[in-house]
Amino acid sequence: MKVRIGFIGCGGIAGAHMERLAKLEDVEFVCMCDIEKEKAEKSAQRYGGKVYTDFEKMLNEIKMDVCYICVPPFAHKGQEELCIEKGIHFFVEKPVHLDMKKAEDIAEKVKAKGIITGVGYVLRYFDIIEEARDIITKEQIAFVRGRYYGGVPGEGKNRWLITKAMSGGQLIEQATHIVNMMQYLLGEVEEIFGWKIEGINNKIYPDYDVEDASCLLLKFKDGYIGNLTCTWLWSGFNSGVEVVGKGIIVDYQGNTLTVDKGNKKVIITSSIDPMLEEDKTFIKAVAAGDPSRVKSDYIDAVKTLAVTIKAHESMEKGIPIKI
Numbered sequence: 285m286k287v288r289i290g291f292i293g294c295g296g297i298a299g300a301h302m303e304r305l306a307k308l309e310d311v312e313f314v315c316m317c318d319i320e321k322e323k324a325e326k327s328a329q330r331y332g333g334k335v336y337t338d339f340e341k342m343l344n345e346i347k348m349d350v351c352y353i354c355v356p357p358f359a360h361k362g363q364e365e366l367c368i369e370k371g372i373h374f375f376v377e378k379p380v381h382l383d384m385k386k387a388e389d390i391a392e393k394v395k396a397k398g399i400i401t402g403v404g405y406v407l408r409y410f411d412i413i414e415e416a417r418d419i420i421t422k423e424q425i426a427f428v429r430g431r432y433y434g435g436v437p438g439e440g441k442n443r444w445l446i447t448k449a450m451s452g453g454q455l456i457e458q459a460t461h462i463v464n465m466m467q468y469l470l471g472e473v474e475e476i477f478g479w480k481i482e483g484i485n486n487k488i489y490p491d492y493d494v495e496d497a498s499c500l501l502l503k504f505k506d507g508y509i510g511n512l513t514c515t516w517l518w519s520g521f522n523s524g525v526e527v528v529g530k531g532i533i534v535d536y537q538g539n540t541l542t543v544d545k546g547n548k549k550v551i552i553t554s555s556i557d558p559m560l561e562e563d564k565t566f567i568k569a570v571a572a573g574d575p576s577r578v579k580s581d582y583i584d585a586v587k588t589l590a591v592t593i594k595a596h597e598s599m600e601k602g603i604p605i606k607i
């Protein structure tokens with residue numbers, strides 16, 4: 285039996301998921317929704333499905349097994365709640381919300397109703413990340429160092445990304461991938477302290493009101509310590525995570541894992557498409573009614589959102605915050 289899929293949001297990342305899902309057997313695109321009708325029409329022409337501009341109408345009219353929710357952070361306005369009410373499993377892009385309370389409510393409802401969820405923390409689907417986890421569990425680890433350096437996305441043209449009310453800023457919207465990866469490698473965060481720099485990019489890009497750079501200190505429940513530095517002041521892209529322990533540095537960047545033991549360095553490169561793995565895993569989970577292989581579900585993603593939101597609270601108050 286085919287897994288029937290609908291989309292809410294037919295922008296950039298939705299297109300990337302559609303392209304991968306179309307490669308899978310036993311899937312059928314049944315509906316496409318975007319508030320910009322042409323985008324939904326374009327997706328439907330290419331992959332099939334009925335076109336909508338109103339997600340409530342679509343979820344009320346069309347029977348589907350899975351809904352992909354690919355809207356910007358500010359635009360989560362009840363899509364998840366309605367999917368849950370209708371018993372529709374959903375995949376949602378990170379960050380799952382900007383409102384912590386609403387995200388927690390959704391997580392509770394997901395649990396209560398047994399909805400299968402997936403969240404777009406795509407880096408977890410690299411095979412080398414499982415290798416990193418295997419190595420880390422066997423070593424005496426002390427700390428983690430994360431970084432997320434880039435330029436202002438789209439040179440500031442995508443307004444929602446550079447305004448706090450719409451994206452939450454770089455840490456909540458993008459460096460969230462690195463926070464989520466740190467949690468996958470070292471477990472949950474217990475306490476956080478953060479600082480930020482502002483006032484540089486806003487002189488160049490009208491409407492820019494988010495941080496230019498941030499620096500966090502993290503304490504993990506299992507005793508590890510860590511830091512994360514992020515900026516949109518650079519012009520290239522460099523992000524990664526380095527886990528350091530007794531006689532070992534495990535460094536992950538892009539599609540490469542470097543295991544450095546001082547006298548011996550091993551470099552492992554991945555050739556898989558992590559987003560294809562992510563989509564395949566989610567569709568299989570729904571088809572089999574077994575969510576166990578999904579690497580980041582809604583409940584997991586809410587923990588990442590909590591760290592990034594509490595980090596901002598720390599930046600505002602100038603004190604460490606318990607998660």
Ligand SMILES: NC(=O)c1ccc[n+]([C@@H]2O[C@H](COP(=O)([O-])OP(=O)(O)OC[C@H]3O[C@@H](n4cnc5c(N)ncnc54)[C@H](O)[C@@H]3O)[C@@H](O)[C@H]2O)c1
Pocket residue numbers: 292293294295296297298317318319320323337339354355356357359361377378379404405406457
């Ligand atoms: N996992 C990843 O690596 C990754 C990469 C890129 C983007 N994303 C995430 O995906 C989300 C979307 O990003 P994007 O780059 O696709 O943005 P985008 O601006 O390209 O697309 C978003 C689309 O959602 C539509 N939309 C907004 N409100 C809607 C509503 N109420 N109903 C239906 N459609 C609506 C917009 O019209 C737009 O077409 C963001 O949260 C972003 O962080 C994740």
